[in-house]
Amino acid sequence: MNTISLRAGGLLTGARDPAEAFWADLRAEAEAAARAEPLLAAALHGAILAHASLDDALVHRIAGKLAAPELPALALAEIAATAHRADPGLATAAREDVLAVKARDPACERLFQPLMYFKGYLALQSHRIAHWHWRQGARETARFLQMRQSEVFGVDIHPAARIGRRVMFDHATGVVIGETAVIGDDVSILHGVTLGGTGKETGDRHPKIGSGVMIGAGASVLGNIRIGDCSRIGAGSVVLADVPPRKSVVGAPARVVGDAGCDCPAKQMDQRFAFQGEGI
CATH class of the missing domain: 2.160.10.10 (Hexapeptide repeat proteins)
Structure with missing residues (x-):
């Protein structure tokens, strides 16, 4: 899949804001997991380590999961990236949702795990993207995302539904x-x-x-x-x-x-x- 960049230049040098610090910590944990379990290294690289920000990783993770013959991953990545470029609040919500899962779910041991493994987290982030498109009037795009979210994750959220910050869907099925x-x-x-x-x-x-x-x-x-x-x-x-x-x-x-x-x-x-x- 071609990379659709959301942040020019990647992580900044010098003082880091909370988003940069969060991403650095998440990447460090993923790198440690890749070293400890080399057979998983390629998967961790594709999902997390190849990307310069949570936005980039999330866009491509969701696109890879929701891809279908009628709408391939590259097109889905552009749909997701369009929302994230237009609304920085989506990345903030995604970061806060990870922290909520980490704080509340004892099965979550590392920051990267919701992004990598937890379908409740991925379903919520795909809904946030669908909701953004719904509010812009792209109703069929939003409905397509809802359909694929339901088929892939077993979580069915109408794209018009409004969901706040720091939300956890535990198990989610x-x-x-x-x-x-x-x-x-x-x-x-x-x-x-x-x-x-x-x-x-x-x-x-x-x-x-x-x-x-x-x-x-x-x-x-x-x-x-x-x-x-x-x-x-x-x-x-x-x-x-x-x-x-x-x-x-x-x-x-x-x-x-x-x-x-x-x-x-x-x-x-x-x-x-x-x-x-x-x-x-």
């Missing part, structure tokens, strides 16, 4: 997020979660997830309802009504069983529920 859904900052979503509608209604019909929320595996949050900041939704719950801030809900249909138990459940990732009053 089977995550479905509808068109008018909104997700705040510092949210953690486990596998099998649906943020969907309740039928054939049109218009604003999907959930609004506050910041700091943790949504457990297999939970369904349905309809134009609001999940308050820093709340917890238990695994397998079916949420059909608003959830107050800083509360824990479980069950089908879900009901409040106590406080959230901490300031930011999405960061704590504690899925044990100490019920107050009678159990569910």
